[in-house]
Amino acid sequence: MTKRFVLLLAGCLAASAGAQEREAPARLLPPPAGVSSELRSLSSTPPANYNQGPETAEGWAARQRASAESGARKAHAMAERLHVHVTSKTMGGVLVFDVTPALLAPTRRDWLLVQVHAGCYVLGGGEAATVEAILMAGIGHAHVVAIDYRMPPAAYFPAALDDVLAVWKDALKTHKPSRMAMFGTSAGAALTLEAMLRAKAEAMPLPAAIGLGSPMADLTGVDDSLATNAMIDNVLVAPHGFCDAAALFYVHGHDVADPLLSPIYGDLSQLPPAILVSGTRDLLLSSTVRVHRKLLEAGVSAELHVLEAMSHAQYLRSDTMPETIDVFRTVAAFFDRYLSP
Amino acid sequence: MTKRFVLLLAGCLAASAGAQEREAPARLLPPPAGVSSELRSLSSTPPANYNQGPETAEGWAARQRASAESGARKAHAMAERLHVHVTSKTMGGVLVFDVTPALLAPTRRDWLLVQVHAGCYVLGGGEAATVEAILMAGIGHAHVVAIDYRMPPAAYFPAALDDVLAVWKDALKTHKPSRMAMFGTSAGAALTLEAMLRAKAEAMPLPAAIGLGSPMADLTGVDDSLATNAMIDNVLVAPHGFCDAAALFYVHGHDVADPLLSPIYGDLSQLPPAILVSGTRDLLLSSTVRVHRKLLEAGVSAELHVLEAMSHAQYLRSDTMPETIDVFRTVAAFFDRYLSP
Numbered sequence A, B: 001m002t003k004r005f006v007l008l009l010a011g012c013l014a015a016s017a018g019a020q021e022r023e024a025p026a027r028l029l030p031p032p033a034g035v036s037s038e039l040r041s042l043s044s045t046p047p048a049n050y051n052q053g054p055e056t057a058e059g060w061a062a063r064q065r066a067s068a069e070s071g072a073r074k075a076h077a078m079a080e081r082l083h084v085h086v087t088s089k090t091m092g093g094v095l096v097f098d099v100t101p102a103l104l105a106p107t108r109r110d111w112l113l114v115q116v117h118a119g120c121y122v123l124g125g126g127e128a129a130t131v132e133a134i135l136m137a138g139i140g141h142a143h144v145v146a147i148d149y150r151m152p153p154a155a156y157f158p159a160a161l162d163d164v165l166a167v168w169k170d171a172l173k174t175h176k177p178s179r180m181a182m183f184g185t186s187a188g189a190a191l192t193l194e195a196m197l198r199a200k201a202e203a204m205p206l207p208a209a210i211g212l213g214s215p216m217a218d219l220t221g222v223d224d225s226l227a228t229n230a231m232i233d234n235v236l237v238a239p240h241g242f243c244d245a246a247a248l249f250y251v252h253g254h255d256v257a258d259p260l261l262s263p264i265y266g267d268l269s270q271l272p273p274a275i276l277v278s279g280t281r282d283l284l285l286s287s288t289v290r291v292h293r294k295l296l297e298a299g300v301s302a303e304l305h306v307l308e309a310m311s312h313a314q315y316l317r318s319d320t321m322p323e324t325i326d327v328f329r330t331v332a333a334f335f336d337r338y339l340s341p
Helices: A003-016 A037-041 A057-082 A126-140 A159-174 A187-201 A242-251 A285-297 A322-339 B003-016 B037-041 B057-082 B126-140 B159-174 B187-201 B242-251 B285-297 B322-339
Strands: A022-024 A027-029 A084-091 A094-101 A112-116 A144-147 A180-185 A209-213 A274-279 A302-307 B022-024 B027-029 B084-091 B094-101 B112-116 B144-147 B180-185 B209-213 B274-279 B302-307
Touching: A037 A322, A057 A084, A057 A126, A084 A126, A084 A159, A094 A126, A094 A159, A112 A126, A112 A159, A112 A187, A126 A144, A126 A180, A126 A322, A144 A159, A159 A187, A180 A187, A180 A322, A187 A209, A209 A322, A274 A285, A274 A322, A285 A302, A285 B302, A302 A322, A302 B285, A302 B302, B037 B322, B057 B084, B057 B126, B084 B126, B084 B159, B094 B126, B094 B159, B112 B126, B112 B159, B112 B187, B126 B144, B126 B180, B126 B322, B144 B159, B159 B187, B180 B187, B180 B322, B187 B209, B209 B322, B274 B285, B274 B322, B285 B302, B302 B322
Parallel strands: A112 A144, A112 A180, A180 A209, A209 A274, A274 A302, B112 B144, B112 B180, B180 B209, B209 B274, B274 B302
Antiparallel strands: A022 B027, A027 B022, A084 A094, A094 A144, B084 B094, B094 B144
C-alpha cells in the first residue's frame, strides 16, 4: 500500500469512529456572573508568559525562591487574619510546619491533618507550603501539619514522595490513623494519592480520609479539559506551560505513566474515603472527575465538588473569598464524617 | 457628567474588579482519549444548524412530530435490547407510559420511579418520552412511569408542570412516597425541581430522592459554561440555539427568573436527597454544579457526578455505552440508599 493510501485509510477509520480532531472557535467569556465578586476579580486574562519556564536548574531554583518568598508573604498575612499560629519542626527527618488555629473545634481536637503543598512538584516550598494548611486550620479549626518536602533541583522523583511517607510514618507514632486525614491540591493531591499507593504497598495504616483538590493525577496528557479549558483556565492556562515543565523537571526521565507519578493508573482499591474539588474552568477538571470515577469503580467512597467558573486551585488565592470558605468548610465537614464519626 | 465620562468610569470600575469580558482563542480538540469508543464516536463536530429553530408554531409542531418519531424508533430498539416492556395509560388525566423490565431487582420491587422527559420543554414527547425510563428500567431493573406532559403549541407554561404534579398526586394513591423517586434530564430535571417546589408549596408529600441530569435550571443566562463550553458541547452546542428558542416558546412571555421556570432561584430547602449528573463538555455543566451547591447550602443531601468529555445528556444517546450504564447504575444505587434503606 502507498503511504497516501494508508493515510487515507487511517483518516476513514477515524472518521467512521467520529474520532477526528476538531476546532473549537474563539469565543467571548463574559465575567462570570454566578460567583462572588472576589472570584470574578480573579477571572481576568491569563498571563501571556504561562509557557515560559526556566531552561536550567539554576533558573528553576531562582523561580523556586521567588515562589517561596511571595508564598511566605501571602501565608503570613493569611495566618494573621485567620488567627493561626505557625512553627517549624522536623518529622521523620523532614521539615514540616505545625499549623494550629487559635480556636480548635472541640470535635476535631484530637485530629492531625497532614497537608501536602501544591506547586507542580517544584514551586510552593518553604513557608509558602503553609498556605493551604493555614486555610484549613483557620476555617476548619483543626491542627494541620504542612510538609516542606524536597524538590528539584535539590532532589528528584521520588524524593518528594519519600518525604511525605517519612512524615506519615512519624505521625503514626503520635496519632491514630482513624483521627488523621491527608490532603493537598494539584501536585499535592497527586502526592497524597501516590502516598496512599505506597503506604498500601508497604502495609502501613492509611488515614481515615483524604482530600484531593484538582489532582494532577495524570501526566500523560489524556485529560480532555487540557484542550477544552485551555486559555479559559487563567492559572495553569494551557498544557505545555510552566507547570508541565516543572513536573517533568521532577519526573527526571522516569515513565510519566508510573502510578507514583500518574496515580490515576494505580490500583485505587482500599483507599480511604476521598473528597475531590475542582472548578468548571479548571485545566485539571478532567483529571479530577476521572479520579472520582476511578475511585468509585474501585469501591472507594468518593465525593465530588465542582465550583462555578473557578480556574485551577483558585481557592488558595484568598482567605476571604466565599468560595474558599465553602471549600474548606466542605472538606472539614467531610473529614468529620470519617474522623469523628 | 458627560456620557463619555460615565462610560470611562464604568470601564475603570469593571477593570479594577478584573471583570472585563475576554476572548478565549480557538483551540483544537483532539478526540477524547479517556472515554469509551462509543462516547468518542459521539464527540464529533457540532451540527451547523444548531441555532436554526422554527419561527412559527406550525414549524415547532412539525419539529416536535419529527422528534417524537425518531425518539420512538430509538425507544423501541432500546426496549427490545434491554428487555423492557412499555404500555400506555393515564394517571391523573395525563398520558403516561408504564415501563417495566423483564427482571425487577428484588430490593426495588415496590419502587415507582417517575420520569420526566428531556427536550427543551417542546421536544421528546410521545413514545420518545420513554427513552430515559427504558434506560433506567433496563439498567436499574426498576418500575418506571414516563410522563408525556403537554407541550407547546398545544399548551404553554405551566401546563407541563401541572401535568407532572397531576401524575405525582395520582402516584401517591398507590405508592408510598418513601418508595418513590422522581428523575429526569435537562428540561426534565428542571421540571423535577419545579415539581418539588410546587409540591412543597402545596404541602404534598415529596419523593424519597430525586435524580437531576444536567438540569436546565437557569434560563437567565448566568451559567459560565454557556460561554466556556460553547461549540465544545455538540448537543446543545451554544446559547441562543434551538433549545433556548424552544424553552422560550414554552415560557410564553412569563418571567424566565420565576423559580417555576428557573428553579435555581427557588427555596431548595427541604427538598429530597438529590443526585446530579453532568459532563465536562456539557453546556449546562455550570447549571448542574450551581444547583449542587445551592442544594448543599439549603441543607439538602446532594451528590455530584461529572463524566469525562461528555456533552449535554449524551448518556441518553446509547443503551450500550459504558458511560450510560455507569450513569444509570450510579443513580439507581443512590436511590437504593433512600428508597430501600
